[in-house]
Amino acid sequence: MSSIKRWFVTTNHKDVGILYLVTSLFFLIFGGLLALLIRVQLLQPGGTILADAAYNQTVSAHGLLMVFWFLSPLAFGFANYVVPLQIGAKDLAFPRLNALSYWLYLFSGLLLGISFFQGGTFSGGWTMYAPLNVPIYMPSIGATTTVLALLMFTASVTVGGVNFLTTIHRMRAPGLTLRRMPLFTWTILLTVWMMLFAFAALLAALMILSSDRIFGTVYFAATDSGGSVLWAHLFWFFGHPEVYIVFFPALGVMAEIFQTFTGRRIVGRKWFIASMVLVAIQSFMVWMHHMFLTSINLPVKTLFMATTIGISLPFDLMVFALIYTTIKGKIRFKTPFLFAFGALVLFILGGITGVFLGAVVLDYEFRGTYWVVAHFHYVMVGGVTGLVGGIYYWYPKITGKMYDEFLGKVHFALYFVGFNLVYFPMFLAWETPRRVFDYPEAFTPWHQLATVGAFVLGASFLVMFYNLYASLVTGEDAAPDPWRYVTTAEWAVPSPPPLENYPGRPSYDGGALQFLEEAGPRPSGIAAADGGAGTRTDGGVAATADGALAGGHDHEESHASIWPFGLSLAGFFLLVGLSGVNTGGTAYVALTVAGFALGAYTLVGMARESQTFHGPSGPFGESWPFAKVENMKLGMWFFLASDVVLFGAFIGSYVFIRVAFGWGAWEPVPHDPVPGLMNTYILLTSSFAVVMAMVAAQKGSRNGVVASLLVTILLGIGFLGNKGIEWLELFHEGLWLSTNVQTSTFFLTTGLHAAHVIVGLFIALYMLVRAWGGAYLDDDKPVEYFGLYWHFVDIVWLFLFPLFYIL
């Protein structure tokens, strides 16, 4: 395989990790240049480098790029590379889905790039407050593209989240129970749990917003029915967990680096983990602290003040745990440690200034000012600092080369000075309103200092890029463990690790990491891995897919798949098309159609490939609490869990709007509940038909499977036909998506459900074709998984029917 082609078809977790890392650094440059533009504009009050609208676009794109396209993906570069190694897995549970999440991520970023050239990108800030975000106030096509880019990014995160959850829960080496998991893996596990739910809420918000922008629904423009506040609730329900989603991986990196370079095990490990679990759960209960100045009442404010203070306390414990870990250490001030240590200092400052915001009376005055800007940059870029430490920490592992220590230290010095120079003056000039480039004269020196700092901070990264690039060529070869006092498994294999990761089956059953031969245990030990067993050091970065199989254990015949790339490309075309499809432009319509067609083609291609492409198969060592569930089924469960939150957010939005409108004054949109009632029966019957298909498959009856699936499909089509007639009648009465807020919620929510039915029908149709050819008779699992999905869609309808037809 040629080396270029390899990167397009790879599904290996280490390759995908590298792709993530490199791409995220590209977006760092993109977002960083925008930051420099902002700082130049702020050199003087009322700067003129950027016009009003251009400035707003710059701050918005800077925020979106840094939070979404840089921070999390950088962390997930490490997660991809390191987590499977740490837990003793050969790869992620679903390697092709992993590639898919990468390509969706890359193309979503390109989509954001394109938005600048479609009449200007989104200009309402990264919080995208309503109703500024709807077309009346922000008509540019580029703004729609930005929303769609985020939508695509969210899809990437959901796919990735399901994959990591399944992997970490199911595929740990024997003896590596959850309690024994390395801290970095722990932080990623909690991060993906938060992602699964938080991003589902964001997905709902973005779907509604896209629909408002493209189909003309009136959710967020319906300001008399709370539309404006609805956005704030949806966004911050996602937005606060998002803070921890980007910070937790950094915390994990810091914990690993602290332990390694102090030569100490973390103090109070159990409590450190417990604190993180607590924070992860509680992160969904603090969102209204971003809304203290809206019309929420005092009891609610009090509640959210309390939960906010509550969530800050576990962080105190984590900080102290890291600090006490240095005691009795043998501390080596290598670049990774400098960055991790610096990150902790910055995080402490960010935390202290955050307590100010927890006091509601102070929060009132800090709202919308540079205090907030400075505070969250200390926290978020503090997190970046930890992740940069991770870059240096794992660079030798990933590339097999040592970076230049001196240049690393220069980078840290410039970085730390630049960081504090740019963000600390913001505290001193905190009365500057946020996202405003006109400020009192008195603050000019502080803003100028901050601008200088921004350039120092930016320049420090040039040192890093040079160092990382030059060391690839001139760096010394890295030993498997270049640091000493490391504990985790990635250091027990060569740098870079071979394609199949381990020289045997990793196990912790003997009380420490061992590599066992395929047949019978033969403790080869760490020493063997360190020296003698390093035969396949060419695996990771530079190797081609043939560097495998030497160990004699079975290995997947092919890791290559072009479909994740193809599917993402299709999604890219589709969304570019959709962004302007309501303008009727030929190019936009053509792209929409082409995107759909290519998407269908690639999906079928990917599905067909499933018969030959196998991800890692069990049995795995530790799978608590999911030992009895296969990967595929567990992945389905995780996906459906996020789908529950998606529908929950849609239904919640409906209820919120209806309450604001006046519950009793609201008439159901369909005058006649009978078509809905009929559809309820149709769906319930179809669920029964899927169960029949299962039974037939178990009995080995091909005709039974075919007939049951056929009945399911016909019932599904009946459901859609019935719905179509109902919708057509409403349309002729002049009731359509954009008529009013009642019709908007009705058509969009039941439409989302109908889309789920359509997806289900396509899957069923594909299965019908395969069942005709005799599939599923000796393996009925696909029928079972399809059944899970189909039953879920039916259950959702059982909620929607009374809500939209009866009440």
Next chain:
Amino acid sequence: MLITADGNHHTGEPMNTGVAVQSVVQIGDLIPRGTRMNVFQSIYWVFIALGTLVGVVVVGYMVYNAYRYREGGSHAEDGDDERPTLGEIPTGGGKGRKLFLSFGLSAVVVISLIVWTYGTLLYVESPVAAQESDQEELEIQVVGRQFSWEFVYPNGHSSFELVVPEDTRVRLVVTSDDVFHNFGIPSLRAKTDAIPGQTTETWFIADQPGEYQAHCYELCGAGHSGMNANVVVMQQSAYDEWYANTSGGGGNTSDTSGNASENGTRTTSEALTA
């Protein structure tokens, strides 16, 4: 005789109750009240002082330890008997006692700070009830729209400049005509969201005559950076004179429709000072 927060008089109560009541009164005295500038100043500086102290102590301690246990230093061998090894099952090190002590201490500091400010929050949320005095209050409607602020007085007068008397509690009832804004007068420490379709409230007392600036604190579109308004604080007599000259049309009717710009004349600051 002691007076509790609810104004009851207590005489001849058992000693311990008296002590408890006394401490209630003292805690009450600790809670900042007054104008919003007073309130903000006293809380802000306590937070700054404590925050700086905690920051210096914690970061100082970190740096001290990092230096003390540096490789090659005299304490670097202290923990050599228990260094981690590659491939070991991750466990915790050290003892948790110190950890919990510092954690408990930090929790006490943070919680008591926030509880302390909560008293002020109650006051800020409902200043009249807290002060038990029927001070006169002026209510003004504020309507934000891209990219200006409009102020509507009880007599229906409307202007793009906020004119208020000194030493009077001014209650602002804020809404928006189009997108989400946020109205704030930084020097008077008044701020609240301007949400389309909803109203929010805030208040302030200006104790110095003079000119101030109001800004928009929520990104609201292209003109956001320049969405400001003048705030003029006058002596009571000057204000009365000015107010008498405003043509309210409907007398005391307060216009809440948010469309008041149609029925009021617009005053500029030149007209005021003339």
